[in-house]
Amino acid sequence: MNYFPDEVIEHVFDFVVSHRDRNSISLVCKSWHKIERLSRKEVFIGNCYAINPERLIGRFPCLKSLTLKGKPHFADFNLVPHEWGGFVLPWIEALARSRVGLEELRLKRMVVTDESLELLSRSFANFKSLVLVSCEGFTTDGLASIAANCRQLRELDLQENEIDDHRGQWLNCFPDSCTTLISLNFACLKGETNVAALERLVARSPNLKSLKLNRAVPLDALARLMSCAPQLVDLGVGSYENEPDPESFAKLMTAIEKCMSLRSLSGFLEVAPLCLPAFYPICQNLISLNLSYAAEIQGNHLIKLIQLCKRLQRLWILDSIGDKGLAVVAATCKELQELRVFPSDVHGEEDNNAAVTEVGLVAISAGCPKLHSILYFCKQMTNAALIAVAKNCPNFIRFRLCILEPHKPDHITSQSLDEGFGAIVQACKGLRRLSVSGLLTDQVFLYIGMYAEQLEMLSIAFAGDTDKGMLYVLNGCKKMRKLEIRDSPFGNAALLADVGRYETMRSLWMSSCEVTLGGCKRLAQNSPRLNVEIINENENNRMEQNEEDEREKVDKLYLYRTVVGTRKDAPPYVRIL
């Protein structure tokens, strides 16, 4: 390839899109490294503390799109205290200073302030796309600056963020000249919405393909919006609590019938079930359906809707659909690739007979041959069911099973679920992500270590008996990138067995396990390229460092590889060894 001039090689590299492939080609030789880095447009950083903005910009001066992830995954479940970190401001400041031509910023689990949004909106003339997932720290004022200043804005996608809604008029801040919107998602905003401003915005956005409304947009507004945007592909319905009068309903039906391009439906936060039939005409076109926030829709209404969705590839739903409903899904949705069943009753207070069991899971596996990703919350499971699932669906890439009660055994045989999960990892040779639950011994980890060769992410909770369990996994799963463990009896022996291993992974999380301060110190001693963070909720430990007991167990351990050493923005309760 050295016979070709650089421009030709660069042209070839344009066809290489995935960041992993581009990382690989940059390792071939110096000249390829140089060509690759100067032509790289999209950069993905899975841990914002693994690198710093200066080095990023130094290597990829021409980057246009940046994806950053901040807090560890378990932060989603309140296991990481606030102010732990993941601040985006330094990144935006550095990118602005270096005049990078940023066009797209995608953030997950990061702290975003109004100040950073304001700076972002003013610093990059060609900025087109902002996607924020599970972020926090900003308000609608920050959104107003984005709306007002980003003249080329195409995408504003806010997914499941904690946003302080100041009930300002941020939608008004889009200038009349703004006609470039393709995607607008503000479903997570809790406050009132200026519906008139929204309707004007939608009316002047002919390219709008994706629109996701928040709770505050009523039914009649929805009908008007859909009428002026029949080209919509992706719609998030707000809510409509009351039964509509026949006239409003008729208008809605007319509007929906015109949206022949609609392929994806979500929202339905509060729905009067009798409004659902308005959507029947477009169900046959739907590829994606997210009803996982529609707590109010009873199982039978859901079933009627789903029976019409023969082309469905992705379904997110609540367990109120029941095993019966899942059987209908299995019979109808032969193209199904991804299924997520969320618990409607998170505290397990109600004795919910309609919830799903292993029966529903097996039915789905039998009926949907293309299924490759599943997230399933249920109250009970059996080994026999898991074995059947493994046999029916050997193509799983992601298999996440959450049995609500920790340590719960096979409810028929009272055995552990080692065999069931063992069957899954043995059959699904392409498995990349796995979450296990229920009663599990070291045995299941032996199976995982032996069979799950492609496994990249593993989530363990309340499982295992001894250090052997964790050792099986670390020794066996060569492709492991993210390992997160909570409330399991793994200790220093497992942690310290192969310290070099952690530099081949993105991160390791262990909370409420058996690792001690002494063990963590030893781990950190010879690992300059690992940040070993101890998060101790108990303030008292911090007070008496002269008396510290190395045998003391560590609440939370988070370690990750990094090339830039200890971070400077850690709060006082995070100790970096």
Place this chain on the structure above:
Amino acid sequence: MSPEEELQSNVSVASSSPTSNCISRNTLGGLKEHNYLGLSDCSSVGSSTLSPLAEDDKATISLKATELTLGLPGSQSPVRDTELNLLSPAKLDEKPFFPLLPSKDEICSSSQKNNASGNKRGFSDTMDQFAEAKSSVYTEKNWMFPEAAATQSVTKKDVPQNIPKGQSSTTNNSSSPPAAKAQIVGWPPVRSYRKNTLATTCKNSDEVDGRPGSGALFVKVSMDGAPYLRKVDLRSYTNYGELSLALEKMFTTFTLGQCGSNGAAGKDMLSETKLKDLLNGKDYVLTYEDKDGDWMLVGDVPWEMFIDVCKKLKIMKGCDAIGLAAAPRAMEKSKMRA
């Protein structure tokens, strides 16, 4: 990256081609072929070598029990039934669940050596053995139940006959909701955003239907001088007393820091009483921000109304809280809402 992943996730399932495939599929010396379940071939495995080591490990892995787990109703030999009934603790020897453990003593001893001396090399040696043996299992392909049996086991929800009466039956297995279920932090693994959204949805409908609300309602709690704030689920308390108690426990350590360290011994006792005193002695007051953005004193409105309007909580120093909405104004507000 996003929770709503691309629809077109064109993933080609990479078929793993382990190097072990190159290894001869004939049974190597010492390797015995067993099917995954070890259902047939009852007698083929020699149990000679393994008893002494089984003693050490029997607490951890009960292979016998797990092996029997896979036996579907009606497909097991009577011998196994009685063994299951006996609930004998694991004897790793007799029927190694894994067909891949030709001589279990080697594996056991090496992994035990592992833990004792921290010598990883032993384990990787055993991993090689596993890899070799694995190929033989793949040729067999009889580790799954025959299809008929599988569907049979699933559609029938009857308790199979060979479940020993001694064990807790299925009726007991369904989790009887305990009177006060201990809430484990961060479990089940559902995002707070989702919990809050569903809770709000339920709450709004409950006002119509009159059903008791379920779901969580997380609000942030901050305290002057504390390094970080916490979140509490208002729905997990039924009155102000419970809330106050929980907050005391949560913020005890912070207050302690401010008071200066006490003696190591009696510290816990001291700290709780101290905080209580602090709170009762009006050094700190509990305040909340309501839906209108106003800061009010906690405790003035009925509990149900409180959790309806409370957006955030803050433990303020008493002196800072002077001038906050006292009872009369709070009641006025609540009347306006009603």
